[in-house]
Amino acid sequence: MDTQTWIYLAVGGSFVLYFVIAILSRAGSTDDFYVAGGGVGPVANGMATAADWMSAASFISMAGLIAFLGYNASPYLMGWTGGFVLLALLLAPYLRKFGSFTVPAFIGARYDSNVARSVAILCLIVASITYVIGQMKGVGVAFGRFLEVEFETGVLIGMAVVFVYSVLGGMKGITYTQIAQYVVLIFAFTVPAIFISIQLTGVALPQIGLGARLADGSGLYLLDKLNATITDLGFDRFTDPEHSTLNIALLTLSLMLGTAGLPHVIIRFFTVRRVADARKSVGWALVFIAILYTTAPAVGAMARLNLMQTVQSAPVGAANANLDYAARPDWFRTWENTGLLAFEDKNGDGRIQYYNDKNPAFADEAAGYGWAGNELTTVDRDIMVLANPEIANLPAWVIALVAAGGVAAALSTAAGLLLAISSAISHDLLKSMVMPQISEKGELLAGRLAMIGAILVAGYLGINPPGFAAEVVALAFGLAASSIFPALLLGIFYKRMNREGVISGMLAGLGTTIAYIFLFKGVFFIPGTNLFPDTATYWWFGLQPEAFGAIGAAINFAVAFGVCAVTRPPSAELQRLVESIRSPGQLKTD
Known part of the structure; x- marks a missing residue:
């Protein structure tokens, strides 16, 4: 069978599996819809x-970030995994014991305030919508390439698939679908990595292959070869830091706090039976996540080396140094059709020059070779994982497996985020504040309608994305870190914190973080509407927008403590409630 047939079978088969699971686990109650029956x-x-x-940020975009940023992408690995440790130690078991299965419900009950609940709903929706943009972008990239349709059409197909199993099954359907999706995506990520590691280094484990010598007899280590290849073309060394240590530290912290504060992850710990199971769930999640995250650096490095050696097929300056455009491989032609890879023959020699033309020293050298600028004008970072098996000439079934994995990764998180948004609107806003007398059937209908609305918004923003997937997701983490995480942490560990303090803190943290993002990314993250260029030269104290969530969290804490100090403490009953959260025994509040 040819590659495209394999892809249709793999992706189509996975869709059938997801639909069957959704039908068999159809939600019949709000308990099923919100927490899979517990x-x-x-x-x-x-x-x-x-x-x-x-x-999509982990599966598709993170290795792409590593491929192009090298060492500078390390905060994504450390922050996204380290945040789960915070979640396991500081939040998950206590929130599970409290029993309010959404973030706004916990904040509303803990601070005895519908205003606090409303602000939490606002924070949740802002962070979740920003996060889901990256997922829909990933859906469009995966479908656009592997179903050979336009990017926009790919997003629409993804919307339809998510609609079926999310709206029909709710959390119950999403949970069992995500288990199947994990199996698909982890095989799809690791199998090609093993193939390519063996191909380049002769070592089966990619984690070890990353630090191994190449199998071509040169005696070079893989990372040394990669450093030499890209620096010869004017790019920075793969293993060298670009930004300040402060920026790297705060970006890592922002991603950690954002991970611990993301509502679609927190809600998962209400689907288990007991408080102890919530802590165990985090541990198992870390094990399953580590399989992909320890493989990603190898995938990124190997993808970059394969790409560079494909385009730069001979020593710099040689007559045949660059790839002949007319003889470009099939994978190159295929990705050109998606618009995510583009070439412009600026000097008319019919060959592809790919180098850092913004490096003045190398630009002068390149001019001596007759090169007239970087001719690979578009290389979307989100294509690197998906294109890597094709660049490495792996078997067709492996390419199809990656297609199914990329789609599974994007759809699984999109479904969780959409459910978090839906429950915030139907349960926390409608049931808890606007229409407390609504029936369970009416609330279930409202939840499904809210999810349909969220899917439509997510699809529109996915078709008009402000950046590549991991970049947008990092912004979402900053928003969650600056608004939700401090409110949860203080609600569990500081019984003196009152409603005035937490409301002021959430608004201050969210507001300052959004303002900083708008300055450098633009209104609603739309390029061209930003007041300052998004470069290190203009960032305040050298902090990129993705790292500002940690500063926003510090502002949140400072404002919350300041306002709390000059206002009345919560009632004695509420303070006893906070103490009981951390004490053995059962507690049930909503």
């Missing part, structure tokens, strides 16, 4: 959490 085991929930967590 009967999921810790191992299964850990696997579902891992799939919910490992989004």
